[in-house]
Amino acid sequence: MKRTVLAMACLLLQAPISRSAEPLSPIENYRRLEFPPNDENFERGWKDRVAADYDVINSADLTSLRAALKDGDPFVRAIAAYALGVRKDTTSADALAELVKNDKEYVVRIRAVEALALLKMKAEVIESALEDRDPGVPFVAKLVAGQIKSETDYAAQIRQAYAEGIDREAMGSAVVGKPAPDFTALTLDGETFQLSSVIGKKPIAIYFTAFDG
Amino acid sequence: MHQQAQLRLKKDDVEKLGAETYVVLALDTHRTRVFKEENWLLGGGKGPFGKEKSLVFATPLSDPAGRASAIYGVSRRALRWGSWVENYPHWFVIDRKGVITYVLKPTFTTPTAYQDDVDNVLKALEKAAR
Numbered sequence: 001m002k003r004t005v006l007a008m009a010c011l012l013l014q015a016p017i018s019r020s021a022e023p024l025s026p027i028e029n030y031r032r033l034e035f036p037p038n039d040e041n042f043e044r045g046w047k048d049r050v051a052a053d054y055d056v057i058n059s060a061d062l063t064s065l066r067a068a069l070k071d072g073d074p075f076v077r078a079i080a081a082y083a084l085g086v087r088k089d090t091t092s093a094d095a096l097a098e099l100v101k102n103d104k105e106y107v108v109r110i111r112a113v114e115a116l117a118l119l120k121m122k123a124e125v126i127e128s129a130l131e132d133r134d135p136g137v138p139f140v141a142k143l144v145a146g147q148i149k150s151e152t153d154y155a156a157q158i159r160q161a162y163a164e165g166i167d168r169e170a171m172g173s174a175v176v177g178k179p180a181p182d183f184t185a186l187t188l189d190g191e192t193f194q195l196s197s198v199i200g201k202k203p204i205a206i207y208f209t210a211f212d213g
Numbered sequence: 214m215h216q217q218a219q220l221r222l223k224k225d226d227v228e229k230l231g232a233e234t235y236v237v238l239a240l241d242t243h244r245t246r247v248f249k250e251e252n253w254l255l256g257g258g259k260g261p262f263g264k265e266k267s268l269v270f271a272t273p274l275s276d277p278a279g280r281a282s283a284i285y286g287v288s289r290r291a292l293r294w295g296s297w298v299e300n301y302p303h304w305f306v307i308d309r310k311g312v313i314t315y316v317l318k319p320t321f322t323t324p325t326a327y328q329d330d331v332d333n334v335l336k337a338l339e340k341a342a343r
Contacts (some may be wrong), residue, residue, distance in 0.1 A: 037291040042298075049290045050283045057278075105250045110297055147243050154241045154277075161278035172286030176316055180307045183275035183281035185237060188246050193274055196282075199311040203232045203341035205214060205334055207271060208287040209302040211238065211248055 026052070026060040027068050031076050038075075047171045055081050057162045069095050074105035081108060085115025086162070088155045097125040106134035112136060117144035118155040143211075157186070180204075215327040216302065216319060216336035221270035232338045234271035239279035239288065249273040258285060304334050309340035315341070 024032065030052045036044025056065075056079050062083050069081035069092070081099055084092045096119070099112035110190075113129050116122045126148065129141035173181050184197040198204065217236060219247050220227070227234055238245045274281075279299055283290040287303045288328045306315035315337035 018231060037289075039292050042291045042293045043288055044302075046289050046291070047283075050279065050288050054278070091309055105295055107292060134295075139296075143247060146247070147241075150243060152243065154243055157241055158277045161276075161280060162281060164278070166278075166280055166283055171283045171288075173314055174285040174305060174316070176313050178313060179311050180313050181284050182304070183276075183284050184275055185276045185281050186242050186245075187243055188249065188273060188275070190224070190242055196311075198233060199307060200309060201233075203230060203309060203338050204307040205227075205232060205234045205271075205338055206285075206305045206307070207220075207234070207236045207302065208282055208285055208299045208300050208305070209216070209238060210298050211240065211244065212296075 003111050003145055013041070021182065025064060026055040027064050027071075027076060027080065030056050030079055031071070031073055031119070036075055047168060050166060050171060053079065053169055054162060054166050056080075056167070057086055057159075065089070066092055066095065069099060072101075074108050077103065077105070077108045078111040081111040082114045085111075085118035086155050086158045088119060088159075090119055090121065093121045097122045100125050100213050106136055109137050110132070110140045113141050114144055117147040120148045152190070157190070161186075183204055216304075216330060218268040219327045219331040220334075221268055223335060224270050225340070226335055227270075230338050230342045232342060235274050236269060236271040236295060237274045237276050237281055237300075239276045239282045241277045242275040245275040298316075302343050304330065306334060306337040308342050 035041035065080045068076050071077050096112045096115050126141050130138045185193045226235050241301045282300050287300045289301050304317040
């Protein structure tokens with residue numbers, strides 16, 4: 001009897017521990033980033049942000065992504081909007097359009113504009129974003145407007161790139177004095193470029209940049 | 214874009230060295246094409262590049278999921294200065310043996326810092342060509 005009581009007590013004690021050990025959902029993991037993607041954290045926590053971003057794009061279920069469009073955290077709304085565009089969730093088009101028109105945070109409006117362009121839907125909403133009060137939104141709206149008219153499925157292109165995954169150990173492995181890490185990228189024709197195919201033939205300079213860098 | 218414009222001005226130097234130059238954006242091919250072919254950022258102004266259609270001399274590469282950018286340690290995926298930024302600009306120079314010989318993180322601290330940046334990259338390319 002004593003053994004039975006003891007065993008039950010142990011089970012009760014273990015139950016909360018096993019629940020807390022369950023992995024967080026991709027969205028919850030993104031929400032709990034130690035260094036969220038705000039200006040102050042620009043130099044900190046980027047590897048976690050990259051890993052969390054991959055996790056959301058590749059693994060978050062569509063139901064939780066749709067729900068996250070109404071999240072209280074603007075960064076969660078933003079990543080959910082972008083992920084739904086990449087995942088080609090056309091049923092979210094109305095909700096994304098609503099974000100473009102009414103979300104108070106410009107980062108959410110930017111990501112929702114990008115998502116609609118990837119869905120190739122709501123061209124009129126993207127056009128209306130050209131009049132947005134924050135200059136970043138019209139800039140992105142102008143940039144992605146051509147995607148709607150294009151026959152290329154850019155969402156599929158991005159999905160395919162994310163599907164390759166990212167090895168955390170490989171992040172930030174390019175250092176002076178060491179062999180250049182190999183990578184693949186796409187040429188403007190959509191062909192695969194592999195760095196190792198050109199290494200050894202000529203000296204090479206690579207400039208990694210942002211659009212305005 | 215200033216860095217790319219400056220590099221284009223030094224096109225002959227790059228070609229003399231027999232070097233290859235690439236510019237990688239953590240964006241899909243559509244946006245990379247706009248970056249390459251349309252001078253949105255310096256166009257229309259009174260500067261030396263105001264009337265130029267394209268300023269990019271390097272071969273543009275699209276890194277749609279930012280994987281290469283993360284491997285090279287430049288990915289940030291964050292807000293900065295009021296906009297969403299995927300990459301923090303960096304130059305890397307690789308010699309004929311495939312070894313990284315030079316890394317430069319532009320500071321953008323002065324209006325013409327890019328001139329020194331590109332000159333330094335060319336010097337590094339010169340050494341890498343030996």
